Amino acid sequence: MRTLALRGGARVAVIAAEWHDVFCLVTRGRVQLELRDGEPGPVLERDAAFWLRGTGVRALRNPGRRVALVRIITPPGSHGPRNPVETPRTPMTE
Numbered sequence: 001m002r003t004l005a006l007r008g009g010a011r012v013a014v015i016a017a018e019w020h021d022v023f024c025l026v027t028r029g030r031v032q033l034e035l036r037d038g039e040p041g042p043v044l045e046r047d048a049a050f051w052l053r054g055t056g057v058r059a060l061r062n063p064g065r066r067v068a069l070v071r072i073i074t075p076p077g078s079h080g081p082r083n084p085v086e087t088p089r090t091p092m093t094e
Contacts, residue, residue, distance in 0.1 A: 004070040006031065006062035013059050019052045021075050029068025034059035 033041035036056035062068040
């Protein structure tokens, strides 16, 4: 299990193959899903759980000013997203 920290305004690209089996939980702040066509999607608040399989979501974005945290849970034998590329870069902790 890892935690993705998204600074205010940061965006992380979602590569479908890497996020296929990943289950996520917003533990702090808010995370907005960026849809396939680049349009803003729903904003998920603290304690919202989601996965991205088959959704076409292309990025996760922090619409707020404070750091948002997302717990990334992967099934046994899966590694999940390797090193998500963020703008600006924010550390991912294990």
